[in-house]
Amino acid sequence: VLGILLYEVHHIKGRERMRYAAEHKVRTKAKMLTEATRAIRLHGPSGLRVEQVMSRAGLTHGGFYAHFPSREHLVAEAVAEALKQGAALFERVTHDRSPREALRAYINYYLSPEHLVAVEAGCPLPAMIGDLPRVTSEARERFGQGFARLHKRVETLMVAAGVEDASVGASSLIAELVGAVSLARALVGPEQTVEVLTRSRLAIYKRVGLEDA
């Protein structure tokens, strides 16, 4: 009885006491997630290493399980987080431009040599798609949600830009962008790489009705 009373007291007071610790924990978890999305972009979901994530977050690997029940749970959350960052990237590139210029800016950015190299900061899709079929279905569900959101954004932009069949167009655009960047990153020489990118840019420009820059 006394034990139960003490437990209750601790429990109730606990909420007050924990507030700071909880915030602290949330911050370090966020740091871990940040590093995890970085790892996924650089090495793909199956290339994410628990110890590497922890050490980059300034921690030792043993502490991992205070935040995530397993590596796979981290991967799932990191996939979701990466897609949010992809959407944020879309906003950053397109905001405060006219629809047509926004569309052009996104296409140009996506197919630029800078984006090819900026694996850590760029769109997370090309870095993940290859691995995703071999990943938890939870992670893939999250990916599906993120993909749907991105599709919606692009579609909305295309409607505003006066592109007809925007839903089809948005899906097709994302597919070609992802495919072209994936291919370009797989190739070695600058010639082949640049050709893949510029050819896709020309083809896309033509079908969405943008003039050559």
Place this chain on the structure above:
Amino acid sequence: VLGILLYEVHHIKGRERMRYAAEHKVRTKAKMLTEATRAIRLHGPSGLRVEQVMSRAGLTHGGFYAHFPSREHLVAEAVAEALKQGAALFERVTHDRSPREALRAYINYYLSPEHLVAVEAGCPLPAMIGDLPRVTSEARERFGQGFARLHKRVETLMVAAGVEDASVGASSLIAELVGAVSLARALVGPEQTVEVLTRSRLAIYKRVGLEDA
């Protein structure tokens, strides 16, 4: 002196003696390569396991190094072999059809639900691109050669089919096909999957001037 003489004799006779053994060795190496390309399609270059390749070829893993100096060399040769199979697949789907029907057949096959599932028999590109940036540059060179050959074939077909700007069109087509199938395989539910495929099919049909089937 006598030792050198004996060595010479063995060496010369050796060629004769080895002929059968050599053929045998070539056959088992081919079996290993077949299994290796299968593994790459299923699990990506980084998912290829030496022991798994060997056991599927009916051998024990220790014998691997009688055929390849290292796992990475096998990966490089398997990447090249996989791309040859991809080109063969293109021939198989398009041969003895008129250019326009051949083009349509390839697009339809590539974006079909069967191809989505037929990871082992289908085009090897979607299964590899994600991993390739993290693979030997030798393997990537080989990939580049195979990609160039496929691009050429598609371009030639497009010229014959009367598509204008065939070089750009072929590159764009491959990029979208690869991107769409990669995305579709990454997604879970049938709805999203099918939508990605059919939207890309519609978009491609439109831009290469094929009517809906």
Place this chain on the structure above:
DNA sequence: TGTACATCAGTGAACGCGCGTTCACTGATGTAC
């Protein structure tokens, strides 16, 4: 023809290392009284 010997693809055990996970412990931050 038969016996001794050479070759080498293939065997299977062992090694070493990376990596996810577990666990006993610490130390900073708090509460109780």
Place this chain on the structure above:
DNA sequence: TGTACATCAGTGAACGCGCGTTCACTGATGTAC
């Protein structure tokens, strides 16, 4: 205010397993004479 005690994020060593690679050995296929 000060001392005893509770909590729990984080530490760091250890475990277990998968996997690429090595290595001493085998046995089938041949040659030598």
